[in-house]
Amino acid sequence: MNNLFGRRAVVIGSGIGGLSAAAVLASYFEQVEILERDQITAFVESRPGTPQDRHPHGLLAGGLKSLDEILPGFEQELAAAGAVPVKIAEEFRLECADIGALPSRDFGLSILCASRPLIESVLRRRVMAIGNVSLRSQCRVVEILADTSVVRGVRFDTGFTRSDTLESDLVVDASGRGALTLSLLDALGWERPEFTEVTLEIGYSTTIVRFAPHDLPQWKLVLTEPDPPNSALKAVFVPLEGDRWYITIADRRAVPRLETWDDFLSTFSQLEMPTLSQVFRHARPIESVRHFGFSANRWQHFERLHHLPHGVLPIADALCRFNPTHGQGMSSAAMQSRLLRAAFESAASEASPIAAAQAAFMSDVKSVIQQPWNMSTSVDLAFPEAHGERPENFEDSLRFQARLLRAAVADPIVHRALIEVGQLLQPHTLLHEPHIRERIEAGSATTIALSGS
Ligand SMILES: Cc1cc2nc3c(=O)[nH]c(=O)nc-3n(C[C@H](O)[C@H](O)[C@H](O)COP(=O)(O)OP(=O)(O)OC[C@H]3O[C@@H](n4cnc5c(N)ncnc54)[C@H](O)[C@@H]3O)c2cc1C
Known part of the structure; x- marks a missing residue:
């Protein structure tokens, strides 16, 4: 391999964030080691470290596309493993009291539905087939180690009262909470990031x-x-x-x-x-x-820090957790890993490529978190009992959302745009482009007239 960034990268956690990040890092490090506190078996089964995996886990079309770009053929393998294809507006009924239901339409778009353990096991199998990636299960990382502000590796427990260390040039924190990265900042005497x-x-x-x-x-x-x-x-x-x-x-x-x-x-x-x-x-x-x-959508704004200690990157839920009812966490994790790949590509010719990749990832990560964050929190903030800062124009955005849904009933082009944005295939700005805005205004008026007649 040419242009390696270092000898070893360690990934903490083998969830969707950790596995997809490891697949990306494999092209840039001699060795990638995933450390996972749970025992990982070859079976498709629920595990204690991801208790949420006993509940439905919708993988949005944008998330599936990202995983397929990182690991070509992933979509086919997930389907072959038993995931159920669902045509988005034909076999998928979205209901809300305001509009009844969005009509059944064939847009040629589909998703794959499967349990979280199946999605994870297909992803894990693909990642473990990469020659320089390995997974150590039953290894609980207890500390990210650093000299001054340069990360040197991790300390971990194996469950046999032994504590061990592993040196590494980069540590990706995909442990779900970011607690280890926060503790590293504390240990270095650095400020913790703000959070929303x-x-x-x-x-x-x-x-x-x-x-x-x-x-x-x-x-x-x-x-x-x-x-x-x-x-x-x-x-x-x-x-x-x-x-x-x-x-x-x-x-x-x-x-x-x-x-x-x-x-x-x-x-x-x-x-x-x-x-x-x-x-x-x-x-x-x-x-x-x-x-x-x-109990909380939580965005830890590591991207607002002037810089991170050299050699550490929090990713996926460790950066931002969304209300799970909107089904965005795995897709956001996959999209962040795709962004990680772009950050590493752009840093390849830099004198300090790890620092450059960290900076590139952190300067762009908002672009993949903001959209699911807005979609998730705007629904939540519409409930008076939800706590959080409501944007100044919040009432306007609720009214726009209501018009959008009504227009989607009347107009297939608005309906398709709504789906593509909701599935993270298109940016939210699509809904504000003049040709769509005009249709939203016209379509919502038509529907009101129809339902009033
Ligand atoms: C009830 C519920 C329903 C959800 N539904 C959806 C959905 O429909 N669609 C969707 O996309 N997302 C959903 N999510 C969110 C989704 O589970 C996560 O966003 C997504 O899996 C990405 O998480 P992650 O990889 O960052 O963390 P996780 O999946 O939580 O994985 C973290 C991993 O790190 C390991 N770990 C933790 N600490 C350590 C340590 N110290 N040392 C070693 N290993 C460690 C854990 O064992 C675990 O394997 C849901 C979440 C919940 C709670």
Whole structure:
């Protein structure tokens, strides 16, 4: 390999962020070692370090595209492993009280639906097939080591009361919280970055169901959106491998904790849209109910620091965690890894390529976080009980969002633009381009007239 940036890179954590980053780093370091606190097996299974993996994990089209660019053929392998293809506006029903449902249209766009353990295992298999990448499981990193402001490696526990160290030229913190990078800043006496938070209490209840072959639902995927401030419930019905479907209620603590299938049925009967209640008449639950609590979107602005200690990079959830009901975390992680690749490419001819790659990544990372952040937090802030700074023009943006949805019902071009932006395939600015704005104004007026007639 030519133009190597260093002998070893260490990646902390083998989630979607860590695995996709390791695939990128393999082209720039002699050796890439992923250290993971969990025991990793060859099975497709849930694990304690990612308790969220027992709940649906939608991979947006933009995230899938990024993973496929980093690891060509990934999409095909995920499909071959059993992921379920879903045509976005044809087999995927998006409902909200304001507009009813977006119409079924064929845009030639699709996504792949699978459990998080399957997505991760296909990704892991691909990354582990890269000759210079290895994964050490049951290794919990306890400290990022540095001399003055230069990272030298990590200290980790193996679970056998042994503590060990591993030298490295670069440490990527994909541990999900960024706590190790923050502790490094503390140890060096540097300031921690500012953070932005939008807090809200969300309770997840998930079960898995099957249908008899002659009673398959009309829709492969249904999302029933909440209607702030009137209805706090979000319902998710999404397929996974093995002819199964996840059913999730994200309740913003609006209903008592759901424990049984009957609790699900009675909660679904409270939804204004009857689609899912009808679907569930034929559903058979095959697993007990699992719960998860989530309380804050949190963006740790490492990108605002003047610079980072040489040789450390936080990535994915360690940088920014989104309200999971919007299904953006894995896609944002994959898009950040694609950005990491661009940062390394651009730094290749620099005298200090690691520092240059760190700086390039940090100066551009806002461009891939801002859009999912705005999409996620603007829905959350529409609930009066959510805490966080509401932008000055917040009421205007809510009105624009309502017009956009109404126009998407009337106009296929607006509908397609809405999907492409929501799936992170296009920038949000697309919706403000004059030709789309005009259609939004015209389309929303048409729909109001229609629904009023
Ligand atoms: C309930 C819920 C539902 C979600 N639904 C979706 C969804 O629909 N779509 C979507 O895209 N995203 C979803 N997400 C978000 C998604 O899980 C993450 O954003 C995404 O996986 C990227 O995370 P990551 O790789 O940064 O961290 P994680 O996936 O959390 O992985 C971090 C890894 O680091 C390991 N680790 C932690 N500390 C250490 C240490 N000290 N030493 C070694 N290893 C360590 C952990 O064991 C873990 O393997 C959801 C999240 C939650 C909570």
